[in-house]
Amino acid sequence: MSGEKTRRGARGVAVDLGVFAVGVFVYLFIAGERLNAGMPSPPWLFDVDMASGLLALPLLWLRRRWPVQAAVPLVLASTYSETIAFPLLVMLYAVVVRRPLRTAAWVYAASLAAAGVYIVVRPDEMPLAVSIGFGLSLHAAVAGWGLFSRYRRQLEARAAQAEQDERERARQRARDELARELHDMLGHRLSLLSLHAGGMEYRPDAPPEELARAAGVVREQSTLAMRDLREIIAILRAPIGELPQPRIADLHALVEEARPAMRIELAADVDGDVPERSGRTAYRIVQEALTNARKHAEDAPVEVTVEGRAADGLSVTVVNGPGRDGGPAPASSSGHGLIGLEERAALAGGRLEYGATAAGGWRVHAWLPWTA
Template identity: 45%
Template sequence: MNVSNDGTTPRSPVVTRRRWWLPSAVLDELDPDAGRPGLPGRSRRTARDWFVDFFCFLLAAALGLAAADSLRNETHLPHALAVVDQVLGALACGAVWLRRRHPLGLAVAMIPVGLVSNTSAGTGLVALFTLAVHRPFRYVAWAGGVSLALLPVFYWLRPDPDLPYAGVVAFSALLTVSVIGWGMFVRSKRQLMLSLRDRARRAETEARLRAEQAQRLAREAIAREMHDVLAHRLTLLSVHAGALEFRPDAPREEVARAAGVIRESAHEALQDLREIIGVLRTGDSDDAGHPQPTLAALDALVAECREAGMKVTLTDEVTDPAAVPASVGRTAYRVAQEALTNARKHAPGTEVAVTVTGAAGEGLAISVRNPAPEGEVPHVPGSGQGLIGLTERATLAGGALRHGPTSDGGFEVRARLPWE
């Protein structure tokens, strides 16, 4: 025997699937689930609900009055039974206000009442319509089938004096089937509207999630851009500040040049930081602000590194750097910038070789290589994060990046990017 987490025995799934085969489907109306708040039977009536309920009450009352007037033609009907008929019809009209709370219970109760009271026929039709709107077809099939089966019995016991037996039975059956069909149509229309609303809510949720994901990706791209830009500037500051710290007796001209580089690098770092912060505030793309660097700006980057005291050799075999796509050229520039920054931090004083080759249709290849540094180089916090970002950047551009030590103890960063 299976036992649930709360210690109770779960309901058998076989019994649950076959309960509706029982004629006593009214038991489902007494289930705790049928009375939970939030289901259609327990929801608060709106102004439209009050209007519809009042209309159903008037319809049931009008049909009941018409049936009560026809009782005069039933001369064979005992007076006591006529009184009972009208009393039950009046009570049935009052029960119309319970149709939303107990649609199945009202429909089942109207079956024996309708067999005795002709004035309750309007309420019976309203109950069948409500059942078809608020409950699945299996309940409608039982209640409607029993009502249709009892129609010949009712008109056999109480024949209509003006219409033939077969004609009145056929008309009543057609009217009952029409009411049930109308209710099922209303139910299917409501289910369609609920399905469309659910799809709309899911679409809004998915759009919101896509927007959040796009914002997250944009922030990650801006963070990578901030690292690529500021790491280069701050490394220059660190190198020249360290030179001033360890060589306080340097010539005046060298001190002035180092101080100028520090001032210029700090100014450019602040300017880059302001532009990146501006992108975050305005929500623009990472192409906002000043034009982003491309492969054509590689000469200026190498010249800046040489002014900072680095030994850099550039071999550029690309005949027309302006023909390189902007995204590919920007990625190549960032690879060279990050590799030069790492060489300055981890291999100071070495000669760094930058090589760029490629052509349209063949792809663009960039390599930054430095030999082993002399002496022991202190560990720099955060090492390796820039290379991770470069690898991701190259992958997003459709290329690949490799990095690692060389056979002579140096280090090399190689990237290959597509160039259609």
């Protein structure tokens, strides 16, 4: 950023030097032409004109910061001076580019009025109509150029702002994706930890073998949760696409991991290689549905069905029986839950439905396109 500012500053100094050099050249050229054409009447007006043009040249350096303040004395001097023509036109251009259009209109009106006074004070050899037409054309050309530059800068500023907004939206999408990944990866394991730890707490009289098995599951899931957390922390600064992403083939491992605490039946009939995005979304749907079932329908049987082929798309269904209180699991176990899965399915081009079953359980069903 500092290098960009340095380049912009060096370019601005070069432009300022160039404008000042052109101003000096035009000043000397007009002075020379006037000496060849003859002195104005009265003769002392030439000396005043030369002094005014010389004093006008330093004002060129003020055109960026104070264009209106610098334009006012130039407009007044243009009632009698021809050597301030170039500084005046440059300042008029700066006013159009850098100040509100209403302010620019007032400055231009004053400049045109001053040009009318100049024609009276210093009549030219050219016909009056030609002088008026030339002055109007010159003002119109400078105003048109200024308006073009003004709107081009505005378009560039809007484009830069739109690019900045898009970068902010991309960062927000990345944060949302990371939040979903954290929820999906850790929520599943932490729910297993909570389930088995709760069993050990409320069943202290359970057989030693059962307590040892529950303690083993707690230890294993704690280790896996710490591993997942380390993986995510290690790549927080990496693109979201580099996060470890599950596939449809990982469903068997997911079910086996949850099976010690749940009664799960998995039926998978998939013909062909499932597209990466649809497979990842299907995995997360099953993972979230199992997590909800553990929380709200403990000990209830769960059926996971996955079917798919290129012609029909990918279908995922998770059905659990009623919980201990006889009611279904709520629609969402957390802020991300099934509502977040609806968003996942929609982003993948599919749809997700969920609701209570006639038997008092809960059903989650998703359809995902094969081309996602």
